[in-house]
Amino acid sequence: xxxxxxxxxxxxxxxxxxxxxxxxxxxxxxxxxxxxxxxxxxxxxxxxxxxxxxxxxxxxxxxxxxxxxxxxxxxxxxxxxxxxxxxxxxxxxxxxxxxxxxxxxxxxxxxxxxxxxxxxxxxxxxx
Numbered sequence: 001x002x003x004x005x006x007x008x009x010x011x012x013x014x015x016x017x018x019x020x021x022x023x024x025x026x027x028x029x030x031x032x033x034x035x036x037x038x039x040x041x042x043x044x045x046x047x048x049x050x051x052x053x054x055x056x057x058x059x060x061x062x063x064x065x066x067x068x069x070x071x072x073x074x075x076x077x078x079x080x081x082x083x084x085x086x087x088x089x090x091x092x093x094x095x096x097x098x099x100x101x102x103x104x105x106x107x108x109x110x111x112x113x114x115x116x117x118x119x120x121x122x123x124x125x126x127x
Contacts, residue, residue: 021121023099024075025073025075025080026073026074026075026078026079026080026093026095027070027073027080029078029080029095029099029102030047030080030082030093030102031047031048031049031121031123032046032047032118032119032120032121032122032123033045033046033118033119033120033121033122033123033125033126034046034047034102034116034117034118034119035116035117035119036104036114036115036116036117037117038112038113038114038115039112039114041057041058041059041060042057042058042059043055043056043057043058043114044056044057044058044119044125044126044127045116045126046122046123046124046125046126047068047123048123049123051067051068051069051085052065052066052067052068053065053066053067053068053084054123054126054127055126056126056127063126063127066084066085066086067084067085067086068082068083068084068085069082069083069085070082071083071090077094078094078095078096078097078099079092079093079094079095080092080093080095081093081107088108089106089107089108089109090106090107090108091104091105091106091107092104092105092107093116099118100117100118101115101116101117101118102115102116102118103115103116104116
């Protein structure tokens with residue numbers, strides 16, 4: 001096998017193993033499995049690129065599937081506002097520079113901010 005193909009294959013394997021994900025916009029950075037432990041319980045969310053989100057509250061063993069819509073985003077501020085399907089609730093996410101953590105505020109409730117940690121790109125791993 002020519003060395004060129006071996007090198008290209010090795011690079012592809014390294015990119016897949018590194019968990020390379022598209023973070024070019026806040027809405028793309030949101031895609032994946034996220035975990036929040038800031039309120040004393042373990043909450044998982046898996047955002048898929050097709051507008052589906054899966055919620056899993058581990059402590060209460062509650063699994064919910066919903067839709068979501070991107071209301072607005074600002075790549076300069078690293079923020080995205082997401083409306084949960086069937087509700088008037090909007091959650092605003094502020095991503096850290098590394099896109100591996102995000103502070104979230106629920107509007108209009110002004111509930112306490114939560115801090116989400118990126119787990120993986122596996123959107124089927126919640127619940």
